[in-house]
Amino acid sequence: MSDVAHAPAQPIAFKRNAREALADPQLRRNFRGAMDFLMDKRRSQFPDGDELERLRAFGNRVRARALSKLPELLERLDARLSRNGVKVHWAETVDEANAIVHRIVEQHAAKKIIKGKSMVSEEMEMNHYLGDRGVDCLESDMGEFIVQLRAEKPAHIIMPAIHLNAGQVAQLFHDKLEVDYTEDVDRLIQIGRETLRRNFFEADIGVSGVNFAIAETGTLLLVENEGNGRMSTTVPPVHIAVTGIEKVVENLRDVIPLLSLLTRSATGQAITTYVNMISGPRKADELDGPQEVHLVLLDNGRSQAFADGELRQTLNCIRCGACMNHCPVYTRIGGHAYGTVYPGPIGKIVTPHMLGLDATRDLPTASSMCGACGEVCPVKIPIPSLLRRLREEAVRAPAAAPQHVRGQGAKYSRKETMVWKAWRTLNTSPALYRAALYAGTRLRALMPAHIGPWTDHRSAPKPAARTLHELAREHLGDQ
Amino acid sequence: MNAKERILGKLRGSLQGTTPIVDDYDIELLNEPWRYPPAERVARLRQMLGAVHGESQLSSTTGWPMQVIEALAQRNIGELLIAPTTPHGQQFADFVARTGAPLRLKAYDRPVEEWKDELFFRTPASLTGTLGGIAATGSLVLWPTPQEPRLMSLVPPLHMALLKASEVLDNLYQFMHAHRWADGMPTNALLVSGPSKTADIQQTLAYGAHGPKELLVLILEDA
Numbered sequence: 216m217s218d219v220a221h222a223p224a225q226p227i228a229f230k231r232n233a234r235e236a237l238a239d240p241q242l243r244r245n246f247r248g249a250m251d252f253l254m255d256k257r258r259s260q261f262p263d264g265d266e267l268e269r270l271r272a273f274g275n276r277v278r279a280r281a282l283s284k285l286p287e288l289l290e291r292l293d294a295r296l297s298r299n300g301v302k303v304h305w306a307e308t309v310d311e312a313n314a315i316v317h318r319i320v321e322q323h324a325a326k327k328i329i330k331g332k333s334m335v336s337e338e339m340e341m342n343h344y345l346g347d348r349g350v351d352c353l354e355s356d357m358g359e360f361i362v363q364l365r366a367e368k369p370a371h372i373i374m375p376a377i378h379l380n381a382g383q384v385a386q387l388f389h390d391k392l393e394v395d396y397t398e399d400v401d402r403l404i405q406i407g408r409e410t411l412r413r414n415f416f417e418a419d420i421g422v423s424g425v426n427f428a429i430a431e432t433g434t435l436l437l438v439e440n441e442g443n444g445r446m447s448t449t450v451p452p453v454h455i456a457v458t459g460i461e462k463v464v465e466n467l468r469d470v471i472p473l474l475s476l477l478t479r480s481a482t483g484q485a486i487t488t489y490v491n492m493i494s495g496p497r498k499a500d501e502l503d504g505p506q507e508v509h510l511v512l513l514d515n516g517r518s519q520a521f522a523d524g525e526l527r528q529t530l531n532c533i534r535c536g537a538c539m540n541h542c543p544v545y546t547r548i549g550g551h552a553y554g555t556v557y558p559g560p561i562g563k564i565v566t567p568h569m570l571g572l573d574a575t576r577d578l579p580t581a582s583s584m585c586g587a588c589g590e591v592c593p594v595k596i597p598i599p600s601l602l603r604r605l606r607e608e609a610v611r612a613p614a615a616a617p618q619h620v621r622g623q624g625a626k627y628s629r630k631e632t633m634v635w636k637a638w639r640t641l642n643t644s645p646a647l648y649r650a651a652l653y654a655g656t657r658l659r660a661l662m663p664a665h666i667g668p669w670t671d672h673r674s675a676p677k678p679a680a681r682t683l684h685e686l687a688r689e690h691l692g693d694q
Numbered sequence: 695m696n697a698k699e700r701i702l703g704k705l706r707g708s709l710q711g712t713t714p715i716v717d718d719y720d721i722e723l724l725n726e727p728w729r730y731p732p733a734e735r736v737a738r739l740r741q742m743l744g745a746v747h748g749e750s751q752l753s754s755t756t757g758w759p760m761q762v763i764e765a766l767a768q769r770n771i772g773e774l775l776i777a778p779t780t781p782h783g784q785q786f787a788d789f790v791a792r793t794g795a796p797l798r799l800k801a802y803d804r805p806v807e808e809w810k811d812e813l814f815f816r817t818p819a820s821l822t823g824t825l826g827g828i829a830a831t832g833s834l835v836l837w838p839t840p841q842e843p844r845l846m847s848l849v850p851p852l853h854m855a856l857l858k859a860s861e862v863l864d865n866l867y868q869f870m871h872a873h874r875w876a877d878g879m880p881t882n883a884l885l886v887s888g889p890s891k892t893a894d895i896q897q898t899l900a901y902g903a904h905g906p907k908e909l910l911v912l913i914l915e916d917a
């Protein structure tokens with residue numbers, strides 16, 4: 216099953232996707248192994264619980280401070296970058312962002328693009344958009360390269376090919392790159408290196424994401440281990456960075472705690488191999504680096520999350536992936552079942568702002584509310600509370616004001632609303648409550664054997680013969 | 695109204711009536727857990743580097759050229775990319791000329807466009823300086839210049855870097871502060887911690903992804 220690349224899953228079909236994923240033992244083994252590995256790695260980086268908690272609180276404050284003056288910082292970032300010679304573009308929607316990138320592509324008559332890892336470009340479906348217009352986009356991160364060869368989407372935001380094992384990659388390379396079958400990972404990586412190397416300098420444009428955009432100095436900071444990010448941002452004559460409007464931080468020093476939280480939480484590394492800080496294009500006397508650097512700042516629903524004080528916390532996210540690594544749901548169904556660019560807990564709280572609650576109605580409820588995500592989140596996003604809040608937005612009357620999230624009321628049902636109203640009346644009126652319980656126990660034989668999905672995997676509950684109140688009264692009466 | 699004005703307008707509207715959060719930066723938290731006695735800084739850096747397959751050797755301001763030559767000989771590498779106008783590039787070129795070491799030196803002295811193919815496929819090793827090092831994470835700080843361009847530390851499979859022991863500081867906070875980075879950054883600055891690597895296939899670590907397969911740091915103890 217997992218070896219057949221099929222059409223990308225959609226979030227609206229979440230329940231079906233999840234059922235299919237659960238029935239795939241290979242997929243479940245791959246994810247279980249990978250998540251255990253990543254949880255261990257993270258734990259080993261935080262031996263001192265106090266330091267971790269203080270650092271998380273600090274990270275949260277740095278992000279909250281940046282958001283508390285977001286418009287001002289974005290303008291400062293724009294001004295500093297422009298002064299440094301970087302061209303800054305703004306896009307409200309993914310269509311606008313794609314059109315901006317396409318315009319730059321046309322200006323340079325570019326035919327070939329090499330990409331470092333960028334989740335925002337996935338959000339834009341940039342490869343698809345440019346592919347339709349005759350421009351080749353090649354992914355250069357090893358994991359992204361692998362999922363691109365399989366015509367799939369990333370299964371994880373940090374480790375895109377985490378759903379595959381070495382044997383599956385070996386078969387893929389053998390089939391697609393016509394190399395001898397080998398499961399030796401060193402050899403497989405060398406095959407990837409050789410295949411991609413020529414592409415770095417043949418590419419007309421390099422595209423990358425951004426981990427932190429620093430307003431103070433006009434600097435784009437990128438972390439990575441492979442060197443493909445440095446290649447993509449240094450070798451081609453033009454570099455286009457795409458990022459969300461929330462990625463800005465105020466001062467250069469603000470990245471120190473965030474960087475530490477990011478790499479330790481994500482992959483359990485004290486630091487990544489490369490921390491790449493880009494503050495401008497090649498200067499006249501420099502011998503390498505891109506002649507042109509562009510930054511595309513994308514909104515795509517972020518300003519909607521921003522508008523509400525509680526939901527705004529979604530934008531604290533530094534995309535470390537720890538919430539998915541620790542999520543029991545994600546571990547069991549994998550990344551593709553969500554049908555969204557961002558899977559797992561962060562995906563469930565951020566995607567409704569991007570696609571609307573109507574398209575993502577089952578995501579906020581795809582949680583056991585165990586709270587693990589909120590506990591590990593390095594910037595202390597209260598993910599479970601935000602899930603609960605989105606559940607509420609999904610069942611509010613569609614037209615009720617104020618409107619916080621596009622697609623409000625996607626799960627609204629008049630019947631359910633009535634049931635809950637009745638429930639409230641019943642529970643706030645003692646006489647009614649007692650009467651109802653009395654009726655429930657005396658008529659218990661009428662309880663149907665099948666009550667919707669509840670009885671798919673369980674037997675139907677049967678009320679007791681007498682209410683607890685009755686039993687208690689009798690018991691006390693005896694004394 | 696353009697996209698920028700519309701986005702900023704929405705954000706401003708959402709912030710109405712709120713006050714920005716004040717900066718209560720916690721220097722102690724970023725500094726105290728990551729401090730080392732001066733005599734242990736280099737050892738910590740070497741240990742952290744070693745843990746990610748970064749090789750290091752102790753050396754001196756006069757001894758390093760010989761160590762570079764030996765390292766290349768061990769690997770059967772006959773040529774080296776240098777930055778000829780840097781002090782260390784000059785020192786090394788002089789050393790090679792004086793000793794007649796059988797080594798072809800390649801100078802990065804023209805724009806990359808003029809020799810891309812050679813850089814990518816026929817340049818097995820490079821030698822660069824560093825701005826300094828960070829003990830806490832075992833990182834080198836690279837600050838590429840017109841004399842010593844960015845790709846020197848990225849494209850050749852073996853990257854050798856010179857690090858002055860006196861330039862190894864405890865942690866990133868101290869380094870940023872001491873070098874006043876906030877006052878202005880170069881077009882590109884880097885922290886490099888080990889050779890390039892990936893764990894993208896079944897979480898199995900493999901070195902030599904897209905950047906150098908080997909990183910050799912020569913630490914000049916008397917500098």
Ligand code: SF4
Binds near residue numbers: 533535591593596
């Ligand atoms: S929500 Fe928190 S844990 Fe999840 S990716 Fe974002 S920062 Fe990491």
